[in-house]
């Protein structure tokens with residue numbers, strides 16, 4: 001057993017982090033729909049989980065969890081999880097998927113609207129009769145109001161579609177864990193930004209970060225993130241290993257990550273005071289992302305409910 | 321990254337589980353009574369006989385030189401088997417790590433095997449009436465005497481001290497605040513002990529009065545004046561994994577889920593949700609600890625990050641026992657949950673209060689100004 005990321009897994013994350021620092025700065029969130037996307041594609045990011053026969057690297061979810069955290073840390077817009085994590089298990093054979101020139105949105109069980117569907121070339125929709133592939137041209141998209149300006153939501157209607165084999169399960173599980181990983185990244189960034197602000201903002205002649213009421217809120221965020229992250233890592237391993245406990249583990253991860261991120265958002269706002277409550281400050285992008293991702297692929301409440309049903313139903317198996 | 325135990329680790333788990341399934345005693349009387357104290361010591365001697373009392377120690381002191389991962393496995397099995405809390409825990413988990421690191425070979429040989437067998441039971445004598453959270457304010461002192469030292473002063477809240485044979489603690493030999501403190505290990509023979517009843521009515525801790533107690537030079541751990549540094553090396557093990565292994569919280573969480581399922585109140589979704597949440601949090605603590613163990617095994621220091629674990633496990637323990645009290649209602653007193661609940665209330669206080677831990681997290685982990 002070695003419950004620590006390998007050097008390769010961490011190196012991949014560091015590369016993604018550097019690329020996003022350079023190509024997805026906060027200013028880009030205001031002006032572009034998909035900043036950093038091309039540069040990520042050049043790295044092979046969209047082929048990480050694809051099998052080699054589809055020009056991918058055939059990595060497991062656990063290999064890319066730290067890199068996915070970085071996409072959350074950068075608040076990267078666009079259907080990243082859908083294209084890089086879900087699509088390989090829905091439309092692996094789609095030409096150009098590995099190169100990142102095809103952009104995918106999904107509407108899987110547990111989702112209400114398709115995120116970033118306006119950017120997608122294809123949308124995979126789960127219906128009563130299985131999975132359907134809808135080309136962008138055949139889809140009628142109705143924008144739905146949401147909390148996150150960088151993750152627009154759409155209702156999807158269509159007449160023409162292509163039937164897909166397979167089931168939504170494998171893609172949905174991975175998208176859920178990937179979203180949980182992004183939430184951890186969002187939470188870490190919210191904490192870092194709040195700590196930095198608490199060191200420089202002074203009131204009563206002292207940095208606000210020297211006041212215990214501020215310190216203790218930030219310490220609680222640190223604890224929440226610190227103990228949510230291992231549940232996400234474990235869920236990724238459970239998915240990769242097809243563990244018998246996988247559904248329970250995925251839900252536990254998503255609920256804990258969602259709660260940690262929304263706590264981080266709440267505290268970030270409080271620590272920043274009124275400036276945090278403005279459109280002007282970039283902070284609002286991360287706050288909104290914490291809300292939008294905690295509602296994505298099943299709300300925190302829905303996942304809590306699933307964990308409760310499993311655990312109280314007698315599934316108290318530990319993994320391993 | 322993986323979570324798969326090696327064949328050797330699985331074998332070790334099987335051995336421990338097997339041995340405990342035939343040897344673990346049923347509930348013993350509280351260790352804070354004379355009969356209970358004796359029964360616990362006898363149990364620990366039996367554990368030592370199977371070389372299971374201190375598995376991670378070197379073989380020469382009664383251990384097996386097992387890895388931290390093996391130790392975590394041992395703890396999971398120990399608590400899952402319902403085996404009793406360790407009467408020797410302060411010695412094994414707080415003094416021993418310091419003794420191994422800072423003690424002389426003679427000191428280690430003299431004290432460690434006896435500790436492993438439960439022959440000696442050690443109490444921690446740090447706190448004083450005017451030095452609680454602010455431990456560096458302590459005023460108990462040691463004065464040089466021919467061949468050793470004389471100890472003067474007043475310590476308090478010392479767990480197990482009502483019956484313990486030995487104590488370890490800090491005494492001022494010079495200077496102020498953190499400077500000039502010396503770490504002593506002393507027999508309790510000449511110390512005046514006044515037991516103090518805890519919330520459960522039993523003498524779970526005691527206050528100690530030193531009126532010129534003589535101790536020889538061999539009782540000084542490390543260098544004279546270096547006590548603070550040595551003591552601080554223990555605090556991260558007290559807060560973190562060694563004193564509070566995930567094993568005990570996993571076992572509590574399992575029992576809590578069983579209780580929630582059986583209880584008529586299990587029909588109440590709010591309570592069921594809290595039970596499931598506690599169970600998941602115990603898992604999170606377990607996984608986090610595997611990560612920490614790996615870091616330590618790779619030579620990294622845990623340091624102030626142990627404070628995050630302290631806040632997490634103490635609040636989890638409190639949540640679990642509070643929920644059990646709600647599930648049981650008036651019947652709680654007929655079960656071991658009441659004692660567990662009372663003890664869980666102390667978790668946010670001992671080993672450094674959670675307010676102090678949050679200060680440490682904010683200042684030393686997050687880097688906020690003092």
Ligand SMILES: Cc1cc2nc3c(=O)[nH]c(=O)nc-3n(C[C@H](O)[C@H](O)[C@H](O)COP(=O)(O)OP(=O)(O)OC[C@H]3O[C@@H](n4cnc5c(N)ncnc54)[C@H](O)[C@@H]3O)c2cc1C
Nearest residue numbers: 444445446447452453477478479666669670671672673675
């Ligand atoms: C069950 C139990 C077992 C114990 N066993 C031992 C033992 O074996 N050996 C031993 O030496 N000691 C032991 N202790 C003592 C324990 O270490 C102290 O209780 C602890 O350090 C707190 O000190 P205090 O009780 O004097 O509280 P105080 O320091 O007086 O604190 C009282 C309250 O004020 C808060 N507070 C104090 N300073 C600050 C600050 N700077 N910022 C914010 N809040 C603050 C505290 O968090 C607490 O809520 C034990 C305690 C308990 C409850």
